[in-house]
Amino acid sequence: MTHTIAEIAQAIGADAFGDTSLRVGAVREPAMAGPDDLALAMDPKYAAGLAEGRARAAMLWPGADWQDLGLDAAMTAPRPRFAMAGLSRIMDRAPRPAPGIHPSAVVDPSAQLGEGVRIGPLCVIGPEARIGAGGALGARVSVGAGAVIGPGALLMDGVAIGHGVTIGARFIAQPGAIVGGDGFSFVTPEESAVEKVRDSLGAETSDQGQSWARIHSLGSVRIGDDVEIGSNTCIDRGTVRDTVVGDGVKMDNLAQIGHNVVIGRDCLICAQVGIAGSARIGDNVVLGGQTGVSDNVFVGDRVITGGATKVLANVPAGRVMLGYPAMQMERHIEIYKLLRRLPRLFEDVTGLKKAVSKSDQSD
Numbered sequence: 001m002t003h004t005i006a007e008i009a010q011a012i013g014a015d016a017f018g019d020t021s022l023r024v025g026a027v028r029e030p031a032m033a034g035p036d037d038l039a040l041a042m043d044p045k046y047a048a049g050l051a052e053g054r055a056r057a058a059m060l061w062p063g064a065d066w067q068d069l070g071l072d073a074a075m076t077a078p079r080p081r082f083a084m085a086g087l088s089r090i091m092d093r094a095p096r097p098a099p100g101i102h103p104s105a106v107v108d109p110s111a112q113l114g115e116g117v118r119i120g121p122l123c124v125i126g127p128e129a130r131i132g133a134g135g136a137l138g139a140r141v142s143v144g145a146g147a148v149i150g151p152g153a154l155l156m157d158g159v160a161i162g163h164g165v166t167i168g169a170r171f172i173a174q175p176g177a178i179v180g181g182d183g184f185s186f187v188t189p190e191e192s193a194v195e196k197v198r199d200s201l202g203a204e205t206s207d208q209g210q211s212w213a214r215i216h217s218l219g220s221v222r223i224g225d226d227v228e229i230g231s232n233t234c235i236d237r238g239t240v241r242d243t244v245v246g247d248g249v250k251m252d253n254l255a256q257i258g259h260n261v262v263i264g265r266d267c268l269i270c271a272q273v274g275i276a277g278s279a280r281i282g283d284n285v286v287l288g289g290q291t292g293v294s295d296n297v298f299v300g301d302r303v304i305t306g307g308a309t310k311v312l313a314n315v316p317a318g319r320v321m322l323g324y325p326a327m328q329m330e331r332h333i334e335i336y337k338l339l340r341r342l343p344r345l346f347e348d349v350t351g352l353k354k355a356v357s358k359s360d361q362s363d
Helices: 005-014 049-053 080-091 193-200 330-360
Strands: 015-018 026-028 037-041 057-060 073-076 176-181 221-223 234-238 243-245 320-322
Touching: 005 015, 005 073, 005 080, 015 320, 026 080, 037 049, 037 080, 176 221, 221 234, 234 243, 320 330
Parallel strands: 026 037, 037 057, 057 073, 176 234, 221 243
Antiparallel strands: 015 073
């Protein structure tokens, strides 16, 4: 499938120049682009690649002289990276499950499938499950009993949706994602070593072994509209109340959302983030890769954490946090600079001690 430059520009709100009837069928880096591709040179530093490739059309930075670059057509947008969101959507050629229900799929007779739902091979749809219109399920997807998935969902290969989970419209789950597994809740008959350590802040652990009893997850998971979760990300069901994910949340691969967690709207959860049980995350929060959030803490609206930050206490709205334990980023950087000066400080102190020692001996 190809599109004219004019069609693409109109769809993404970009300005088009030159021969806008020119058709392109794929997006490439400038040096790799052929005559039927749209080259991406959205910054002047990529312009040199256009001479190496054979593109006739390109997405350029605002104010670029497209004719001087030897192009027949071009597009520009005030914020090129944002225009990429629309452009990539138009040019996405990712395969989708074939229309209808694959013969190998197992669909319970009581399940309700909306108009145009596509069910791939080896899928299992449980009793009373509901999948909204236009949903598409890849191979080996399972949807548990009583689960509800809104219209326009895309569940890639190997996704598992647990029983009773409720998901809004336009949900996207990348391969291997799991929503609605049991939470990690275990308890000992007597006070556990973990509880003692937490109360004492680091005293010795128990001198005897302990056995763990499971606390079953009686709650479920509720997910809003326009949520996307990455490959092998897991969202655990609540112990009694539901785990909740708000509208517009985007999660990267390998994120772990614990039981009873509540996440607000339009948050960005990067790769390998772990949010422990009963933590609450506000709206528009960005958690950098490998951020850890301790159980039962609150992270306020618009907080941003740097990579590998460990949040052990409540964070007020609007803070930028970094480090272990998490502290305001500018403070963390200041401390890091001081740490780098420690070797020189110790050398100076050693020198002063020697000078004082010699002075004492001379007296």
